Amino acid sequence: MSRRILKYAILGLLSKEDMSGYDITSEFKKAIGQFWSAKHSQIYVELKKLLDEDSISQYIEMAGVKLEKKMYSLTTKGKEELQNWLLELDENVETEKDxxxxxxxxxxxxxxxxxxxxxxxxxxxxxxxxxxxxxxxxxxxxxxxxxxxxxxxxxxxxxxxxxxxxxxxxxxxxxxxxxxxxxxxxxxxxxx
Amino acid sequence: MSRRILKYAILGLLSKEDMSGYDITSEFKKAIGQFWSAKHSQIYVELKKLLDEDSISQYIEMAGVKLEKKMYSLTTKGKEELQNWLLELDENVETEKDxxxxxxxxxxxxxxxxxxxxxxxxxxxxxxxxxxxxxxxxxxxxxxxxxxxxxxxxxxxxxxxxxxxxxxxxxxxxxxxxxxxxxxxxxxxxxx
DNA sequence: TAGGCCATGTAAAAAGTTACATGATTAC
DNA sequence: GTAATCATGTAACTTTTTACATGGCCTA
Incomplete structure (x- = not known):
């Protein structure tokens, strides 16, 4: 469990398109969920943190009359952080628990x-x-x-x-x- | 992660032979470390807990003149707990993080x-x-x-x-x- | 109108990592 | 004597899970 992998997983997902916390949670139930996953409770907390750190920005999208979807986009900072992380070379193989x-x-x-x-x-x-x-x-x-x-x-x-x-x-x-x-x-x- | 897997990993290792915390740490660097592992800091804490719960018992073995090795054995309770755990059927495939x-x-x-x-x-x-x-x-x-x-x-x-x-x-x-x-x-x- | 899904959060606890700390033994 | 390894622990922090909590939307 190392250096904020969830952070980069979220940045990576947002680099494809803007998403809400719920959307991100759903993504972890599909293809990428085979290699990383997180519960919604962890995701919402991480999104707040990323927002604080200016790696992402937020806007509201109405889903229906009252339901507000909080959508997130990458900021320039977030894009850079993702870029750098993607080029990092792993130094060892982590235990794949089974x-x-x-x-x-x-x-x-x-x-x-x-x-x-x-x-x-x-x-x-x-x-x-x-x-x-x-x-x-x-x-x-x-x-x-x-x-x-x-x-x-x-x-x-x-x-x-x-x-x-x-x-x-x-x-x-x-x-x-x-x-x-x-x-x-x-x-x-x-x-x- | 989930229901005290480390507990059962330790009980399983102790079912082969009595071991110290250090020995258990070493085992996780070998074959079984491919599928589960833990740092010594986590292992010593878990051993203390298992001792408290009477799943294992402790005795001292001298390694040299001054060095005390704390050896652990399964108790009857520990053996039973291991037995039961080994027969549990997994209900879903967990994400193998990569x-x-x-x-x-x-x-x-x-x-x-x-x-x-x-x-x-x-x-x-x-x-x-x-x-x-x-x-x-x-x-x-x-x-x-x-x-x-x-x-x-x-x-x-x-x-x-x-x-x-x-x-x-x-x-x-x-x-x-x-x-x-x-x-x-x-x-x-x-x-x- | 009820059930399933959409949507977002908080709190507490468990699990795991990193760093700090110390000292003995062995083999060269 | 010195370096690697044996040996055990604690503290702080991060990560992850489980449980609690709420409410809107959609379709049959």
Missing amino acids: IFALRLYFLKDIPAEEIPALFNNQLKLRTEKLAFLKEQFSFYFGVEKNPLNLDAEELGHYFVLSKAISREENYICWLNKSLEIIKNKNADNSLR | IFALRLYFLKDIPAEEIPALFNNQLKLRTEKLAFLKEQFSFYFGVEKNPLNLDAEELGHYFVLSKAISREENYICWLNKSLEIIKNKNADNSLR
């Missing part, structure tokens, strides 16, 4: 007959996520398959979706391979 | 000539990590390749290492594919 893998490390304390259920649950979750991602992908890039024909904005989206898909496919593949090993082991033991 | 992918989503704000450097840096980091993981793998499983011959404890380790390796290989593969796209795009543009 509770299932953590549990599996403690395999010896899981009764053998319970293990397949754990794998199957994970397989279900990951398969659902992959389906969601593929749906998104074909919605945005279904017709135009060749990434060379995409503009820079679409290409960012393309990379992130293709990355998420490849991550989930790889995860599912590893789950299947590992589950096979477990099944063979269980079969072995019942022969004895 | 700053590089986040940056890449904002690609349109990165000057085209800077992009390859960003990819190459990531490629370097991931390649180094993969080398480290493969070293670990061959150290522990080099001779005995067949996972069917491993006992439950080794198998947990095997799964976690094989998962980390497959994750990094997949990441590198995606980086290379994406970098190719970027190069082709840059070449295209300079032709115009």
Whole structure:
């Protein structure tokens, strides 16, 4: 958890178009939510902070008769900060936390007959996520398959979706391979 | 983050053998650190809490003449808590945060000539990590390749290492594919 | 008119990082 | 003797989650 990643995630989203806190919250439920996310409570606080620091500016848009949407835009300062952050080189790979893998490390304390259920649950979750991602992908890039024909904005989206898909496919593949090993082991033991 | 994952990570490590806070800190620099980690400052605080809650017990081991190592063991309560946690089914896939992918989503704000450097840096980091993981793998499983011959404890380790390796290989593969796209795009543009 | 979504916030608590602090042991 | 590593802790701060809280809009 390092130096204000949420700040830059928000600046990045606002560099595409002006958004409200609610819009930003929604974005984290789509493609980019595969690699960073935050709850609305954190986002509203961060927006206030960014406003204070003059990285963003605010204006009101009416949504209906009474409902005020607070829209945010990047300021010059915000644009510069984003630019600089985008060019930073990471110095090390951060731990990508994964509770299932953590549990599996403690395999010896899981009764053998319970293990397949754990794998199957994970397989279900990951398969659902992959389906969601593929749906998104074909919605945005279904017709135009060749990434060379995409503009820079679409290409960012393309990379992130293709990355998420490849991550989930790889995860599912590893789950299947590992589950096979477990099944063979269980079969072995019942022969004895 | 969520429901005391560090607690269970520590209980899990202690179920293999008694350890000190320092030992636990070291473990997070090895295989399991690929999927969960914590700093010593957090670990010592959590150990005190677990001791208060009677999930673990403490004894002193002398390391040298003056140096006292505080060793921790699971209590019956701790063992039960670990058991129950290991059988819990995750209800959703948590965001696996990845700053590089986040940056890449904002690609349109990165000057085209800077992009390859960003990819190459990531490629370097991931390649180094993969080398480290493969070293670990061959150290522990080099001779005995067949996972069917491993006992439950080794198998947990095997799964976690094989998962980390497959994750990094997949990441590198995606980086290379994406970098190719970027190069082709840059070449295209300079032709115009 | 009711339920789901749009929309924005605050407060408290938990989790995690960074910095400060200290001292022993080991191997060269 | 000195540097790396072993060993343990606290304090301040940042980040993230959970819960509380409110009200408008839209569609069936």
